[in-house]
Amino acid sequence: MNKKGHDFVVAANAFNYCIQAIKAEEIKSTKLKGAETMLLLYLGFNPQGLTNTELVESSKMDKAAVSRSLAELEKGKFIHFEYRNGKSRYGAHAVLTTTGKEVTDHIVERISKVLTKALGHLSAEEKKSFVTNMAVVASAMVEIVE
Numbered sequence: 001m002n003k004k005g006h007d008f009v010v011a012a013n014a015f016n017y018c019i020q021a022i023k024a025e026e027i028k029s030t031k032l033k034g035a036e037t038m039l040l041l042y043l044g045f046n047p048q049g050l051t052n053t054e055l056v057e058s059s060k061m062d063k064a065a066v067s068r069s070l071a072e073l074e075k076g077k078f079i080h081f082e083y084r085n086g087k088s089r090y091g092a093h094a095v096l097t098t099t100g101k102e103v104t105d106h107i108v109e110r111i112s113k114v115l116t117k118a119l120g121h122l123s124a125e126e127k128k129s130f131v132t133n134m135a136v137v138a139s140a141m142v143e144i145v146e
Contacts, residue, residue, distance in 0.1 A: 040107070
């Protein structure tokens with residue numbers, strides 16, 4: 001493997017490890033599973049709520065896993081469903097409850113602290129550029145592999 005490929009794999013694995021470690025902290029205190037925690041994050045980034053289909057597309061998780069996780073999150077009162085097409089679950093938007101928002105805010109705060117500390121040696125412009133470029137590259141890679 002060339003150095004660029006090696007460095008990318010190592011860096012991507014390190015990012016994933018850190019996200020998993022932060023999620024693991026929250027899992028201990030809330031008894032949530034990793035998939036449920038990830039869905040809370042996606043819902044936190046979309047306060048208007050997301051449908052099951054939108055969550056599958058954005059999280060890249062299996063449809064059945066998303067459905068199971070949403071059912072558990074609703075049961076635990078972390079989310080509720082807004083039915084915009086009558087009472088049909090099809091097209092209903094999962095929205096964070098106050099409890100779900102508190103948990104999500106805690107996870108986002110922890111990620112932000114770790115990222116701020118990790119980027120501490122970079123200038124403000126370099127920090128902004130890093131995050132922007134990372135998002136652009138990730139989006140392009142998803143398009144390529146799909």
